[in-house]
Amino acid sequence: MTNKRKTTRIGKKKQKKRKKVLLILIPILLIIGAGVTYAGMLYQNAKELVTDSYEDDGRDSGSDLREDQVNPDVDDVSILFVGVDQGAARQERYGEVRGLSDALILATFNKEEKSVKMLSIPRDSYVYVPGMEQYTKINHAHSNGGIKYTIDTVENLFDVPIDYWVRVNFDAFIDIVDTLDGIQVDVPYELQEMDSNDSKNAIHLLPGQQWLNGEEALALARTRKLDNDIERGKRQQEIIRAIVDRAVSINTLFNLENLMQAVGNNMTTNMSFNEMMSFTSFGMSGELDIESYALSGNDLWTENPRTYYYQLDEEDLAEKQQVFKEHLGLVEPTFGYTEGNDTEEADNF
Numbered sequence: 001m002t003n004k005r006k007t008t009r010i011g012k013k014k015q016k017k018r019k020k021v022l023l024i025l026i027p028i029l030l031i032i033g034a035g036v037t038y039a040g041m042l043y044q045n046a047k048e049l050v051t052d053s054y055e056d057d058g059r060d061s062g063s064d065l066r067e068d069q070v071n072p073d074v075d076d077v078s079i080l081f082v083g084v085d086q087g088a089a090r091q092e093r094y095g096e097v098r099g100l101s102d103a104l105i106l107a108t109f110n111k112e113e114k115s116v117k118m119l120s121i122p123r124d125s126y127v128y129v130p131g132m133e134q135y136t137k138i139n140h141a142h143s144n145g146g147i148k149y150t151i152d153t154v155e156n157l158f159d160v161p162i163d164y165w166v167r168v169n170f171d172a173f174i175d176i177v178d179t180l181d182g183i184q185v186d187v188p189y190e191l192q193e194m195d196s197n198d199s200k201n202a203i204h205l206l207p208g209q210q211w212l213n214g215e216e217a218l219a220l221a222r223t224r225k226l227d228n229d230i231e232r233g234k235r236q237q238e239i240i241r242a243i244v245d246r247a248v249s250i251n252t253l254f255n256l257e258n259l260m261q262a263v264g265n266n267m268t269t270n271m272s273f274n275e276m277m278s279f280t281s282f283g284m285s286g287e288l289d290i291e292s293y294a295l296s297g298n299d300l301w302t303e304n305p306r307t308y309y310y311q312l313d314e315e316d317l318a319e320k321q322q323v324f325k326e327h328l329g330l331v332e333p334t335f336g337y338t339e340g341n342d343t344e345e346a347d348n349f
Contacts, residue, residue: 049264050273057147057270063161070163072278074111076328080154081105082167084142085222099169101142101150102222103236106158108327109279115289117327119320121154122229126300126309129153137309147268157317160324166269170196173221174214175262176243182211183242188235189226193219217242229310293320 062069070077083103104121123139131141131149138157141149151162174196177183186209195202195215203219205212212220221239224232247259269276300311325331 046260046277047273049260050269050271050276053264053267053269054272055147055268055270057151057165059151059270063151063155063163065155065159065161066163072109072111072164072275076108076110076112077163078106078108078161078324078328080151080162080165081107082142082147082150082165083173084167084169099143100139102139104138104150104154106154106160106162106324108160108324110327110329111281113289114281115291115327117291117293117324119293119295119324121157121295122297122310124229124308124310125295125297126311127153127157130156158321158324160321160328160330164269164271164275166267166271168263168267170218170266172263172266173218175266176259177212177214177217179258179262180243180246182213183217183239183246184209184211185217185220185239185242186210187212187220191219191223191226193223193225195219293323295320 081104082101084099085102100123102123104123106119106121108117110116121138123137125138126135127138128135129138129141129144129149130152131145138153141153145152147165147167151165155162187205187207189207191203191205192201193203193205194200196218203216205216205220217239221232221236223235296313296316298311298313300309301307302309322331322334326333
């Protein structure tokens, strides 16, 4: 099975390497770093953070698309990363609302290959939400039914099991950037954007290379007033590369505990500490092969009311389904698949 997978054109097709670890992968990567680097010193702190972040999603035996419950120590597994447009300020103002899912990443982890495949799902994707029994934007799944609706929607869309999930909010993003004392990024144009308290035009940025604090970086990551979701996704990737570059350029070992705290305070997950620690084997392999994918589609406008959606390309969606099923070992590899220009390989870690 493994040998066949490695001979597919998917495995052979390699694009330029880029540091492309998305924000919602940071919880896993920090735990990997803690397990590999700090071992005893941070072990107890990490265990307490993950334990406090645990949330039961009601799926006693895991995904309905699995015959047996998975064991991440030996099985290929999936994780759904959910970034929610919610933080302490919004909760204080609006109460305990679920919030829209501003970022969705489906990630599959192949144990033998020590590889990760990530698929970014546009927030405006027009999909069927089983819990709502209607087609709508995929980010409405979380605002209407929380993590359960989101999981059901993604499983229905890709026909792959969601074994685990990690959800983080805006505060995690801000705290991480501030813990690193800011990041250096290229602002593409002048912009005025609300801050995390929803204060309009609170953040004013001019174009050019500059240092941004957490609030400013969040404003740049969120804005799409002068372009669209696709360009915003590219900006978010640039910001995450800046976070990774900054973390590498300074002595992150001395900041790792603070970074873990920043994530842990703003994260919920269905993973136990032992399950999360099983992913340290990916970090201990020396190199972490991460490939990132995007979904092709077209703009879709509806009338009454006039609403924008992102209409996914059915053929491309089917191809991505096959890629992730293969990576999880759920189906035999196919041959002759021609990959488009939407796939880029991240730097190995």
